[in-house]
Amino acid sequence: MKSSTPWWKHGVIYQIYPRSFYDSNNDGVGDIKGITLKLEYLLWLGVDAIWLSPVNNSPMYDFGYDISDYYDIDPCYGTLNDFMELIEEAHKAGIKIIMDLVVNHTSHLHKWFAGSRSSKDNRRRDWYIWHEGVKGKAPNNWKSAFGGSAWEFDPHMGEYYLHSFLKEQPDLNWRNPDMRRSIHRMMRFWLDMGVDGFRLDVVNWFVKDDRFRNNPFTVKPFDPEKHKYDRNRPEVHEYIRELRNVVDEYDGRMTVGEVFTLPPGSPGLAASFLGNGNDELHLTFDFSIMYRLWSARRFYNCIKKWYKSLPENGWPCNVLSNHDQPRGRSRFMGGADSENRARVAAVFLLTLKGTPFLYYGEELGMKNALLSRSEIVDPLGRRYWPVYRGRDCSRTPMLWNSRNNAGFSNGRPWLPVDSDYKNINVRNQAGDRYSILNLYRNIIHIRKRHKALSEGKFVPVIKGANNVLAYFRIYGDEKFFIVLNFSSKEKKIHAGESGQWKVMFSTHRTEYEHFTSLNMVLAPYEASIIMKIGEL
Ligand code: NOJ
Secondary structure (H helix, E strand, O other), X not given: OOOOOOHHHHOOEEEEOHHHOOOOOOOOOOOHHHHHHOHHHHHHHOOOEEEEXXXXXXXXXXXXXXXXXXXXXXXXXXXXXXXXXXHHHHHHOOOEEEEEEOOOEOOOOOHXXXXXXXXXXXXXXXXXXXXXXEOOEOOOOOEOOOOOEOEEEEOXXXXXXXXXXXXXXXXXXXXXXXXXXXXXXXXXHHHHHOOOXXXXXXHXXXXXXXXXXXXXXXXXXXXXXXXXXXXXXXXXXXXXXXXXXXXXXXXXXXXXXXXXXXOOOOHHHHHHOOOOOOOOOOEEEOOOHHHOOOOHHHHHHHHHHHHHHOOOOOOOEEEOOOOOOOOHHHHHOOHHHHHHHHHHHHHHHHHOOOEEEEEOOHHHOOOOOOOOHHHOOOHHHHHHOOOOOOOHHHOOOOOOOOOHHHHOOOOOOOOOOOHHHHOOOHHHHHOOOOOHHHHHHHHHHHHHHOHHHHHOEEXXXXXXXXXXXXXXXXXXXXXXXEEEXXXXXXXXXXXXXXXXXXXXXXOOOOOOOEEEEEEEEEOOOOEEEEEEEOOO
């Protein structure tokens, strides 16, 4: 069904970690041509847009989140031509392309940083954050998210530079207007090429306190600081509005911001980056659900807070997994029930109000891969092993079939292929109408036909009591009832609404089963999408 609302409100967005999607030249690393070759799959699945984790030139200290040239594509992923071809082919297939915009920091090998650290008179000197230090020590107590002080002493300059992540990722100085203009110019380069949007990496970290005040301490494991002065500075919003103006020079483009906070998440902060709903980012991620244990009530409370935080014209997006978190299915736990839980979660994600973001492999119910110390490449895992094993477990190659390396590559994959690939893969699941892959696909296609599911009003009915969640989605004369049993036990529900209803999708019921009321006995882990027929 055609919609007059922008695509990023009603579409489904699929995140690809390019190193791990499909390797077209068999060097063990996924690439852009590989993505182009798999567009047919994405079209079959029904996604409207893909967001690519960074593909720009990078020395890969943080696997692409350390960019050394914003205007080119890293050779390990292909060429600029490959990228243009991807845009063209994707657009032909009706699929939009969202790039990762990593502009809190660059790589230390970026020419901007080379200039900045070359001399105090360099025109880019102030594009990064330099400080002479205090009494021969780092300027303040700010910590890098990847461990240790956020300040690195540069012997050539005799000063410290700030890096919120690795020392190979110096932070840009967003207070510098020239620097910001360069970022805008670079954005226009990609927008002119046809890119449909940007995902903004750690957007809430861009601006730092201009007086470099010490952060207050708190009692929290891993991160004993309150990030009052190095993150979430209010000045950032002015710069986000500037950036929004750049994107608004083009029709139909969008931005989605990663508002990164540690558990428990911060819906209010995430929503603040939507501005008044029209003047900052189009969408932002609230990670609260990713930080919650499996429970209908906990999930509901997150959603409730998230929706409540939004500005009047703001639109939510929802996400259960990404390249920084353990795979959803593993996080939901449940042992032998983990796939059932992943199914319930999928129905939840795809029927909530808000744009759903899927993470590659989530649609297969991929689990965390078990990696040994020697297989770990993520700098975080290498630093904190075995206390924290890093993020590689959710970045392993996509599982395409049961052949060698799960059909990802004929070379040696950069990360091992999950050992369960003979069971969990696209090929097996595509042919099985009851697979989790077909669950995703069916619901995505039902969403496309019914605005109530993509754009409709959200009316909660059962808010987690008894580990059940149920809600209506309503648009015009369409009304859907979604019911999710988060527990391994049968549950009786009385949703108190009569009329004629039919099942549109269910993990347990046959499609087109009819009801005359919403009093039902739910099977363990049942997730059903039921549509009202006739008058509302
Ligand atoms: C957030 C990204 O999602 C993460 O993967 C990366 O390591 C940091 N930003 C630094 O860019």
